[in-house]
Amino acid sequence: xxxxxxxxxxxxxxxxxxxxxxxxxxEVISSGDDHQLLKWNLLSNEASKLVQLPDEVYPTDMHWxxxxxxxxxxxxxxxxxxxxxxxxxxxLISRSGRVEKSVEAHRxxxxxxxxxxxxxxxxxxxxxxxxxxxxxxxxLRSTLSQNSSPVYSIAWGPDSDQVLYTNGKQLIIKPIQPNxxxxxxxxxxxxxxxxDWNPVNNLLLSGSEDCKYKVWDCYGRIMYVSSIHExxxxxxxxxxxxxxxxxxxxxxxRLCDKTGWSHALEKPATGSLxxxxxxxxxxxxxAACGNGHVIFAHVIERRLEWKNYEVVVSDQKxxxxxxxxxxxKDNLDFRDRVIKAxxxxxxxxxxxxxQCYIYNVKNWNTPMIFDLKEGSVTLIxxxxxxxxxxxxxxxxVYTYEGRMVCSPKFPxxxxxxxxxxxxxxSDDTIAIRDKTDEKVIHMFELSTGKPLGDGKPYIxxxxxxxxxxxxxxxxxxxxxxxxxxxxxxxxxxxxxYGKDRKxxxxxxxxxxxxxxxxxxxLAALSEGKLLVWFYPNASSVDxxxxxxxxxxxxxxxxxxxxxxxxxxxKQISVRxxxxxxxxTSVSPYPSILHNCVTLGRWDDAVRxxxxxxxxxxxxxLAAMAAYGKQLGTAEVAYAAIDEADKVQFxxxxxxxxxxxxxxxxxxxxxxQSSDAEGILLQxxxxxxxxxxxxxxxxxDRALELAVKHKTNVDTVLAHRMKYLENFDKKETNKRFIQxxxxxDIDWEKIQAKMELEFKNERERPVASSGATARVK
Amino acid sequence: xxxxxxxxxxxxxxxxxxxxxxxxxxxxxxxxxRDECKEFLDKIxxxxxxxxSFVDLxxxxxxxxxxxxxxxxxxRNLLKSVTKQREAQQQQLLALITEKKVQLERLxxxxxxxxxxxxxxxxxxxxxxxxx
Numbered sequence: 001x002x003x004x005x006x007x008x009x010x011x012x013x014x015x016x017x018x019x020x021x022x023x024x025x026x027e028v029i030s031s032g033d034d035h036q037l038l039k040w041n042l043l044s045n046e047a048s049k050l051v052q053l054p055d056e057v058y059p060t061d062m063h064w065x066x067x068x069x070x071x072x073x074x075x076x077x078x079x080x081x082x083x084x085x086x087x088x089x090x091x092l093i094s095r096s097g098r099v100e101k102s103v104e105a106h107r108x109x110x111x112x113x114x115x116x117x118x119x120x121x122x123x124x125x126x127x128x129x130x131x132x133x134x135x136x137x138x139x140l141r142s143t144l145s146q147n148s149s150p151v152y153s154i155a156w157g158p159d160s161d162q163v164l165y166t167n168g169k170q171l172i173i174k175p176i177q178p179n180x181x182x183x184x185x186x187x188x189x190x191x192x193x194x195x196d197w198n199p200v201n202n203l204l205l206s207g208s209e210d211c212k213y214k215v216w217d218c219y220g221r222i223m224y225v226s227s228i229h230e231x232x233x234x235x236x237x238x239x240x241x242x243x244x245x246x247x248x249x250x251x252x253x254r255l256c257d258k259t260g261w262s263h264a265l266e267k268p269a270t271g272s273l274x275x276x277x278x279x280x281x282x283x284x285x286x287a288a289c290g291n292g293h294v295i296f297a298h299v300i301e302r303r304l305e306w307k308n309y310e311v312v313v314s315d316q317k318x319x320x321x322x323x324x325x326x327x328x329k330d331n332l333d334f335r336d337r338v339i340k341a342x343x344x345x346x347x348x349x350x351x352x353x354x355q356c357y358i359y360n361v362k363n364w365n366t367p368m369i370f371d372l373k374e375g376s377v378t379l380i381x382x383x384x385x386x387x388x389x390x391x392x393x394x395x396x397v398y399t400y401e402g403r404m405v406c407s408p409k410f411p412x413x414x415x416x417x418x419x420x421x422x423x424x425x426s427d428d429t430i431a432i433r434d435k436t437d438e439k440v441i442h443m444f445e446l447s448t449g450k451p452l453g454d455g456k457p458y459i460x461x462x463x464x465x466x467x468x469x470x471x472x473x474x475x476x477x478x479x480x481x482x483x484x485x486x487x488x489x490x491x492x493x494x495x496x497y498g499k500d501r502k503x504x505x506x507x508x509x510x511x512x513x514x515x516x517x518x519x520x521x522l523a524a525l526s527e528g529k530l531l532v533w534f535y536p537n538a539s540s541v542d543x544x545x546x547x548x549x550x551x552x553x554x555x556x557x558x559x560x561x562x563x564x565x566x567x568x569x570k571q572i573s574v575r576x577x578x579x580x581x582x583x584t585s586v587s588p589y590p591s592i593l594h595n596c597v598t599l600g601r602w603d604d605a606v607r608x609x610x611x612x613x614x615x616x617x618x619x620x621l622a623a624m625a626a627y628g629k630q631l632g633t634a635e636v637a638y639a640a641i642d643e644a645d646k647v648q649f650x651x652x653x654x655x656x657x658x659x660x661x662x663x664x665x666x667x668x669x670x671x672q673s674s675d676a677e678g679i680l681l682q683x684x685x686x687x688x689x690x691x692x693x694x695x696x697x698x699x700d701r702a703l704e705l706a707v708k709h710k711t712n713v714d715t716v717l718a719h720r721m722k723y724l725e726n727f728d729k730k731e732t733n734k735r736f737i738q739x740x741x742x743x744d745i746d747w748e749k750i751q752a753k754m755e756l757e758f759k760n761e762r763e764r765p766v767a768s769s770g771a772t773a774r775v776k
Numbered sequence: 777x778x779x780x781x782x783x784x785x786x787x788x789x790x791x792x793x794x795x796x797x798x799x800x801x802x803x804x805x806x807x808x809x810r811d812e813c814k815e816f817l818d819k820i821x822x823x824x825x826x827x828x829s830f831v832d833l834x835x836x837x838x839x840x841x842x843x844x845x846x847x848x849x850x851x852r853n854l855l856k857s858v859t860k861q862r863e864a865q866q867q868q869l870l871a872l873i874t875e876k877k878v879q880l881e882r883l884x885x886x887x888x889x890x891x892x893x894x895x896x897x898x899x900x901x902x903x904x905x906x907x908x
Contacts, residue, residue, distance in 0.1 A: 230871070251868065252871070261878075262875065262878070264875070265871060265872060267871065267872060557889075571893075576885070578878075579882050580881070580882035580885040581882075581886045581889075582889040583886075583889050583890055584889070585893060585896065585897070588900075
């Protein structure tokens with residue numbers, strides 16, 4: 001990835017340029033010490049003078065009013081911006097250049113001004129060290145903080161409820177509620193000149209006179225420190241999508257990845273870059289130069305890879321596709337600028353500023369094309385048959401034929417801050433993490449766009465950071481992997497049948513997580529280890545098997561805080577913190593096993609395991625067979641991994657005559673007692689259901705069932721008595737006391753009755769011969 | 777006698793018997809003096825002319841010298857700044873080179889990992905074939 005820089009031969013400003021801002025992705029406004037406001041049209045590459053400012057106005061910073069959702073087809077962009085000046089005032093200026101308001105704000109110069117993300121508040125900071133909050137119309141709301149030294153730069157937090165500002169070498173985060181305690185730390189060895197805070201990835205960025213830039217998380221923990229540059233860092237700026245940031249210094253313009261490492265460096269003859277601004281589609285930057293130039297840079301050569309295809313956005317309107325296996329190259333030309341591109345699941349989706357193109361990897365010549373409602377797509381997520389587009393206002397799901405399927409919504413949805421971690425798509429489900437309450441995950445049926453199940457979102461115990469849906473299998477078995485604030489990994493059911501949702505904690509300290517694209521394997525990076533769950537579903541079958549079906553490897557070569565890039569087939573790509581990509585692979589057998597099992601070829605699966613002779617594979621098969629209620633296969637697999645007790649249990653189940661009872665016992669085997677009871681009651685095996693509850697010491701439920709179905713009350717009472725006798729205790733349960741009144745319990749009689757029941761069961765029309773091995 | 781009387785009255789006769797106020801001798805000397813003066817004046821004016829042209833010439837030379845001097849100073853400064861410019865350029869190029877080096881290192885690591893992966897894959901395939 002690099003910049004394509006364009007710079008006019010002669011500077012259009014006669015003095016230094018101090019600030020720039022984008023109105024639309026094709027138009028920039030700049031201002032400088034020559035008191036001019038210049039409007040730059042990037043389509044015609046011309047600059048025209050918008051207005052001459054009064055002589056006493058020396059601009060220091062500008063910020064455009066945020067573009068809010070709800071614009072029409074051709075959203076005109078923002079209409080007003082704030083310009084602060086050295087005479088202590090800030091000006092609200094309309095797009096046409098008319099000064100709408102001039103407000104006396106600070107003693108000494110106003111150094112920085114920022115609108116919050118919803119546009120309700122304006123924050124200013126000045127040479128007098130005061131940070132103030134103003135209303136939309138320029139009325140003073142509150143004074144947030146007073147400092148002894150000038151505050152050079154400010155930024156709003158993602159929810160607009162916190163503010164980041166500089167104070168000398170310090171960085172300070174302060175909530176805007178009055179009396180809230182600020183958190184502050186020493187950020188640099190020199191004066192901090194610029195800060196920025198991205199709402200999408202929630203990371204902070206600071207540039208300083210000590211010639212370094214640093215990336216921080218929102219708790220002030222350092223994520224990245226740059227090497228020392230030749231000159232102080234005069235400007236920093238996050239791209240709106242949070243993937244990249246730009247750094248400006250003397251004759252220096254740098255493009256960096258969000259993790260800090262540098263994609264590209266430009267050395268234009270511009271003097272110091274005092275201000276950098278990204279266009280709303282995150283494809284272009286404009287920077288204010290010390291020698292009167294305004295420099296424009298387009299981010300090109302974004303590179304995507306999928307299996308044997310390599311996709312490079314080689315220019316603003318050109319994409320080069322290369323098939324590395326046969327070196328076939330295709331050049332795709334577009335009418336408009338390419339904003340986003342994504343390739344996965346045999347399809348490439350390209351969003352330009354007006355249209356969306358869908359290519360099949362088999363055919364690069366005839367894409368499906370449809371018009372976009374709004375020009376600025378911020379995110380594309382793909383699944384096997386669908387893809388999801390996010391723009392400023394909504395989330396849309398399309399098929400690869402270009403048909404819109406749905407547009408899920410929930411109250412308080414903010415689409416501008418969605419990213420790959422907080423929204424997930426599979427072929428039947430969409431999961432979106434709520435921003436206002438981060439514990440909440442909204443899940444939608446893909447075909448209708450309506451919330452799943454009873455319409456209530458899933459609420460996790462603590463704040464959720466990342467959500468991932470598995471990609472394969474049927475909709476009923478869809479599972480959601482959740483990484484929460486403590487970096488713990490949970491696996492939960494998406495569709496709930498019956499009473500409670502089963503959520504299982506799989507692991508802790510997860511750095512990065514991904515599902516496989518072909519089979520439901522889950523890969524994670526955790527504390528210098530690579531973990532692959534070959535069959536995460538084992539957690540719902542037999543928890544003992546989780547660790548045995550997990551592949552674990554020390555990965556010292558990945559370095560500190562690596563990120564998973566892709567998990568395609570058996571290939572895992574990992575990006576190290578300094579930007580290099582490492583590839584590693586996992587055994588191919590689990591995915592073959594998955595295929596056999598999905599096709600129902602259990603014999604082949606057993607044969608495969610016998611051939612490979614790996615314990616993890618046998619464990620996978622055991623869990624799969626138990627889940628698929630394949631008793632024979634499960635028996636073989638459990639035998640292979642030396643689980644004698646389970647083998648015996650399965651053998652005993654095999655002897656149960658009726659199919660429902662066997663299923664119930666398998667459910668019980670998987671620890672799902674309520675499911676087991678449900679199966680039994682549905683098959684009207686009342687006696688068995690009662691006995692099940694008796695064996696689980698679920699006395700109340702057993703009695704309830706017996707009373708309800710008017711059968712075997714004495715059996716329950718007898719077992720209860722025996723149980724209490726064993727523990728030498730007295731009956732305290734009122735219901736049992738009530739029912740045992742006047743009932744004579746004769747153990748022999750009960751035994752006989754039980755025998756009779758089992759005999760009756762054996763003689764049921766569906767049942768064949770055989771005796772119960774379980775209940776004796 | 778008459779001459780004496782006339783001489784007393786201040787009148788004289790010259791050789792051509794013309795009446796004169798001055799003594800002929802003095803008159804002759806005066807004439808000589810006048811001629812000499814004229815000659816002298818001519819010479820002086822000629823000298824002035826020569827000197828004037830000389831001064832002009834010198835002035836021209838001075839200007840030329842001044843110009844050359846400024847030129848020399850300018851080029852000397854330029855020379856100095858060129859080294860500085862070179863230094864700056866060198867620094868910029870060095871920065872670009874370091875950037876490329878970092879990039880190269882990233883690609884090298886990636887290549888290494890891919891090569892390792894390839895090796896593992898071929899090993900696996902061989903093993904697989906042997907097992908069959």
